[in-house]
Amino acid sequence: MKIVDVQVIVTSPTRNFVTLKITTSDGIIGLGDATLNGRELAVASYLRDHISPLLIGRDPSRIEDTWNYLYKGAYWRRGPVTMAAVAAVDMALWDIKGKVAGLPLYQLLGGASRTGCLAYAHATGADLPELIDSVHEQLDLGYRAIRVQTGVPGLEKVYGVGHSGVATYEPADRGARPSEEIWDTSAYLRHIPSVFEQLRNHFGQELPLLHDAHHRLTPQQAARLGKELEPYDLFWLEDVTPAENPAALRLVRQHTTIPLAIGEVFNNIWDTELLLSEQLIDFIRCAIVHAGGITHVRKIWSLAELYQVRAASHGPTDVSPINFAAAVHMGLSAANFGIQEHMRHQPLVDEVFRHAFRFDDGYLHPGEEPGLGVSLDEELASRYPYESAYLPVAYLPDGTLHDW
Known part of the structure; x- marks a missing residue:
């Protein structure tokens, strides 16, 4: 079994979410969350432009190896954008593994x-x-x-x-x-x-x-x-x-x-x-x-x-x-x-x-349910495109920018 397709889905049903969808040669689908509040498109681009091409042809069962490939194999490590992207892949692969085994993740x-x-x-x-x-x-x-x-x-x-x-x-x-x-x-x-x-x-x-x-x-x-x-x-x-x-x-x-x-x-x-x-x-x-x-x-x-x-x-x-x-x-x-x-x-x-x-x-x-137990209604998700949104910033009464 190999990974044959990787899609990044951005939707905003009341707020923005970034979802990674991995499909295997056996037709099994795994989903991962890649949402980073206020910086969603940065993670979507990281996944779409830099990670997705690396996943095609990989064995989805090798979760630990893939995690290290994406983390240690990149010179630029850590940070919320990178780690959210890696997390999405990781969640999707665990979802696939659970579905192959016929067991919920906690088992x-x-x-x-x-x-x-x-x-x-x-x-x-x-x-x-x-x-x-x-x-x-x-x-x-x-x-x-x-x-x-x-x-x-x-x-x-x-x-x-x-x-x-x-x-x-x-x-x-x-x-x-x-x-x-x-x-x-x-x-x-x-x-x-x-x-x-x-x-x-x-x-x-x-x-x-x-x-x-x-x-x-x-x-x-x-x-x-x-x-x-x-x-x-x-x-x-x-x-x-x-x-x-x-x-x-x-x-x-x-x-x-x-x-x-x-x-x-x-x-x-x-x-x-x-x-x-x-x-x-x-x-x-x-x-x-x-x-x-x-x-x-x-x-x-x-x-x-x-x-x-x-x-x-x-x-x-x-x-x-x-x-x-x-x-x-x-x-x-x-x-x-x-x-x-x-x-x-x-x-x-x-x-x-x-x-x-x-x-x-x-x-x-x-x-x-096997895997994570979550499914994505892609047709419904497509009705709600991304909308720019941010968390607030805080200022002191004298106008000094304060810690979030």
């Missing part, structure tokens, strides 16, 4: 380590009453863990916060340029501890609550926030400081015992090595699509397991259901799985990407 990864993957939902509100209503809505849907984001007094907009409990920040804003927001770190730091105090008073101590700082704090500010949130027993505090400098987490770790999660912008095991080996974090957040695919993320998770760090794959709606299926398969099988982010795609996305994974009573399961 090829060693079988289930649990009956389902604990999931967390997103709750948001412009103010505390809206936020409380949003948490109740997610609990009514069956979620057992909730990430909470709220507006900040004095700020017109805060990334990740929608009005009336709706998280409007996914998909990204459509248009030729990113939208701009004003950010005030001091106002945020003054406000957030009181929010969690009131949430605990309302919901009690047992509900797992999570919070994302979106990389906007310095290490000192992150240490302060972690220390002030300790009384409210968060499940985790996420992305407290820009992730490019992992040594910055040393200062945070010295001053707080709050569980820390980071890694959704990581692309490679070397991005994680110091954080894991020095146990500076508690959850590693790499997205399967942005960190080289199933083959490479398995190695990251195995390294994390050595240091008692749990896996919690990034799972927003700016990755396609193909990536999400891969994450749930991996989470079901990995011994050190912790929790899975679950943002529900729009109904139209689920029509374009039919999937076997399911959510029930707080837990996710990938289903029993």
